[in-house]
Structures are given as structure tokens and as C-alpha cells.
Amino acid sequence: MAKKQQSGKRVQIYLVGGAVRDELLGYPFTERDYVVVGASPAQMLELGYQQVGKDFPVFLHPKTKEEYALARTERKAGSGYTGFNVYAAPDVTLEQDLARRDLTINAIAKTADGALIDPFGGVKDLQARLLRHVSSAFVEDPLRVLRVARFYARYAHLGFQVAPETLALLQQLSGSGELQTLSAERVWIETAKALSTGTPAAYFKLLQQCGALQALMPELAALWGVPQPEKWHPEIDTGVHTLLVLAQAAKLSEKIEVRFASLVHDLGKGITPTDLLPSHHGHEHTGLPLIQQLCERLRVPNSCRELALLVCEYHQLVHRAQELKASTVLKFFNAIDLWRKPERLNDILLCCTADLRGRTGFEQAEYAQAAYLQQLAEAALQVTAQQVMALGITGPAIKEALNQARLNAINTARRDEWR
Numbered sequence: 001m002a003k004k005q006q007s008g009k010r011v012q013i014y015l016v017g018g019a020v021r022d023e024l025l026g027y028p029f030t031e032r033d034y035v036v037v038g039a040s041p042a043q044m045l046e047l048g049y050q051q052v053g054k055d056f057p058v059f060l061h062p063k064t065k066e067e068y069a070l071a072r073t074e075r076k077a078g079s080g081y082t083g084f085n086v087y088a089a090p091d092v093t094l095e096q097d098l099a100r101r102d103l104t105i106n107a108i109a110k111t112a113d114g115a116l117i118d119p120f121g122g123v124k125d126l127q128a129r130l131l132r133h134v135s136s137a138f139v140e141d142p143l144r145v146l147r148v149a150r151f152y153a154r155y156a157h158l159g160f161q162v163a164p165e166t167l168a169l170l171q172q173l174s175g176s177g178e179l180q181t182l183s184a185e186r187v188w189i190e191t192a193k194a195l196s197t198g199t200p201a202a203y204f205k206l207l208q209q210c211g212a213l214q215a216l217m218p219e220l221a222a223l224w225g226v227p228q229p230e231k232w233h234p235e236i237d238t239g240v241h242t243l244l245v246l247a248q249a250a251k252l253s254e255k256i257e258v259r260f261a262s263l264v265h266d267l268g269k270g271i272t273p274t275d276l277l278p279s280h281h282g283h284e285h286t287g288l289p290l291i292q293q294l295c296e297r298l299r300v301p302n303s304c305r306e307l308a309l310l311v312c313e314y315h316q317l318v319h320r321a322q323e324l325k326a327s328t329v330l331k332f333f334n335a336i337d338l339w340r341k342p343e344r345l346n347d348i349l350l351c352c353t354a355d356l357r358g359r360t361g362f363e364q365a366e367y368a369q370a371a372y373l374q375q376l377a378e379a380a381l382q383v384t385a386q387q388v389m390a391l392g393i394t395g396p397a398i399k400e401a402l403n404q405a406r407l408n409a410i411n412t413a414r415r416d417e418w419r
């Protein structure tokens with residue numbers, strides 16, 4: 001990968017980061033990141049690379065469009081993620097570049113002929129299943145707390161642990177006030193990636209353990225230590241229940257909307273007045289403004305926010321599905337706009353199934369409410385505005401007639417259920 005420059009200097013190109021790490025773990029990777037040593041921005045442009053952004057030393061390969069970053073060092077010059085002076089010049093060495101990376105397993109470079117350059121013991125840590133920071137400069141970027149938690153979730157099935165000295169740094173950063181300087185976009189990008197892993201609960205568990213959850217999502221952190229009725233919740237603690245629900249949701253669906261809604265569906269329990277405990281009467285309503293607040297602060301996408309609000313508001317009602325009057329079922333279908341978004345019901349039912357199973361001893365439980373409500377929904381969805389209009393009904397009366405016809409359909413389906 002060495003290219004001879006007109007100046008006589010050799011430019012060295014190495015594969016780094018996730019591609020090297022995942023290849024060593026035996027996982028397929030799609031994204032390749034390269035680091036370029038010995039080149040200036042002007043040389044990169046001469047070689048035909050296109051610069052990404054004006055101030056950042058990252059270039060796109062003219063043909064493959066893969067990212068090539070100039071080797072760089074950086075100096076902390078302010079608070080938060082943005083407070084960095086980046087120095088990228090031909091005299092920066094590969095080791096200096098690797099030293100500024102977060103984890104040893106992300107600081108392994110590979111030459112074109114396959115040799116590994118691993119000054120910080122990343123290969124050993126991969127074998128030992130250890131997430132370990134590269135240097136004390138780790139604390140300069142608060143995003144690294146979230147990145148460690150994300151890798152912890154991503155590789156939880158392999159048994160990865162956080163090194164005790166790294167955990168201490170996560171705790172230090174979480175208590176420093178620096179996490180609050182992160183932009184909402186960066187927090188959500190890491191959180192969304194974590195929600196997409198096979199074990200998203202591990203991300204929130206680690207954030208809770210090191211104090212980062214309190215700093216970033218206090219509405220969620222407030223659930224730890226909050227009791228619930230033992231009759232329904234053998235695990236008692238609401239935070240523990242929440243992570244069990246998320247784990248179940250991840251088994252049921254790959255959609256981050258379903259996983260996020262499951263995570264926040266009980267936020268109202270965090271503000272139950274102590275004289276009501278361990279009961280949480282009305283938490284399906286008190287949770288709504290907390291979800292709004294959290295979603296606004298973290299700029300959570302609308303698709304996640306909408307489902308989360310619906311699951312929060314209606315999960316208690318769905319749990320009682322078989323006791324509901326047909327008119328209440330119809331109100332629920334109208335509220336979730338079943339008619340225009342029929343797939344939503346399934347997402348809500350998956351969250352409610354996860355809620356049931358997210359309890360010690362109920363992991364395999366059947367959720368009969370799901371099939372029951374699906375059946376009523378199918379019946380109600382058979383009724384169309386065209387059918388109503390074919391009866392000669394026109395104008396505003398159509399809406400009322402449509403509601404009545406849907407109510408009749410739900411009633412018939414309920415009776416069929418008991419036959």
C-alpha cells in the first residue's frame with residue numbers, strides 16, 4: 001500500500017478500526033476505514049482523493065468512495081466532543097494516530113499484506129474479551145462512554161467485559177458533567193445503534209452502572225430502586241423489569257421503534273408518589289410527558305416517539321383486552337389510527353408481549369391478548385367507507401355509519417370468540 005510521492009516520501013495506507021476488529025472476531029464487515037500516514041491534504045488531492053468537509057482530514061477514494069483519514073493527533077481545547085484541535089500532517093505516525101482511539105480492540109491496524117500493527121495489545125484483549133481504553137486521553141471525549149456501552153451490547157453474546165480501569169474512567173466521565181455537552185444527534189446515533197444490537201439491554205445496564213444514564217436519560221435512570229407489586233413483578237425493581245422487557249422486545253422484533261417503546265413504556269413509574277407505592281396507578285398517563293421530554297431532548301425520530309407514546313398510554317388497556325367493551329376496543333383502534341396504519345397494532349402488541357414476558361418466570365408466557373385483538377382488528381378492517389357509501393349514506397353521516405359498522409364487526413367477532 002505504499003505509494004511513492006513526487007517529493008520522494010512514501011505514503012503508507014492501513015486498514016483500521018471496525019473492519020480489522022470484526023475480521024479478527026470472525027464477523028463480516030461492510031465498512032472499511034483507512035488511515036493514511038505520511039501525506040498532506042494537498043498530496044491526497046493530487047492523488048485524486050476528494051476531501052470530505054473543509055476542515056476535517058478525511059478523503060474519499062476516487063473509485064471505491066471508501067474513507068481515508070490522514071493520521072492525526074488531537075488536543076483537547078474545550079469541553080465536550082467539539083472542543084478539539086486536530087493536527088493532521090505527514091509527520092504524524094501510525095502509533096500516534098492509534099493512541100488517540102477509544103478502545104484497544106479498535107486500535108489495531110493492518111497492512112496490505114495482512115500484517116497486524118497492534119501497539120496497545122488489542123488482539124490480546126479481543127482474545128480475552130476485554131473492552132479496555134487505549135490511554136488516559138480516553139476521558140477527553142465523553143462520547144466514548146456511549147461507544148463502550150454500545151460495543152458491550154454488541155458483543156455481549158461473546159462474553160465481553162469492561163476492564164475495571166476503564167469502568168472507573170466511565171464513572172469519572174459520567175460524573176464530570178461532560179456527557180451533558182454531547183449533541184443530541186451523537187447521543188441518539190449511539191443509542192439507535194445500540195438498540196439495533198442483539199442485546200440492547202446491556203447498553204442501558206452499563207450506562208446505569210457507570211452513572212451515564214442519570215446524566216443523559218434521568219427519566220429512565222429514575223426507575224432503578226422503584227418497587228412494584230410483588231404479585232405481578234417477582235423481580236420487584238422497575239429498572240430491572242424495564243431491562244427484562246427490552247431484552248424480550250429484542251427477541252420479538254428487530255425494529256428499533258418496538259425496542260425503544262418497550263424501554264420507555266413505564267417511565268411514569270419513576271414519579272409515582274411514595275404513598276402510592278408499590279402500586280403505580282395511572283402511570284400510563286404520567287409517563288406521557290416524560291417520554292415527550294426525553295424524545296425532544298434527544299431528538300428521537302418521530303416514528304420512535306409516536307409508538308412509544310401509544311404503548312405507554314395503552315399498554316394497561318391492552319393487558320385487559322378480553323375485559324374491554326367493543327366500544328372501548330373501537331376507541332383504541334381509532335386512537336392508534338388502525339385504519340391508516342394497520343401495522344401499528346402489531347408493534348404495540350409486540351411491546352405488550354415483551355412487557356408480560358419481561359418478568360422473572362414469565363419469559364415463555366403466551367400473550368393471548370395479542371391474538372384476540374388481532375382478530376377484532378381484522379374484523380373491523382373488513383369494513384370500508386365504500387361499503388357504507390354503497391348503502392346510500394353521504395356527507396358527515398358516513399363517518400358515524402362507518403364507526404357503527406366497525407363496532408358491529410367488533411361485537412360479532414367478540415361473540416364468535418366465545419362460541
Ligand SMILES: Nc1ncnc2c1ncn2[C@@H]1O[C@H](COP(=O)(O)OP(=O)(O)OP(=O)(O)O)[C@@H](O)[C@H]1O
Nearest residue numbers: 016017018019031033100101102106107141143144
Ligand atoms: N469518539 C471516538 N474516540 C476515539 N476513537 C474513535 C471515536 N470514534 C471512532 N473512533 C475510531 O475510529 C474507528 C472507526 O469508527 P466507527 O465509528 O466507524 O466505529 P467502528 O469501530 O468502525 O464500528 P462500527 O462497526 O460500529 O462502525 C473506531 O474503530 C475507532 O478506532
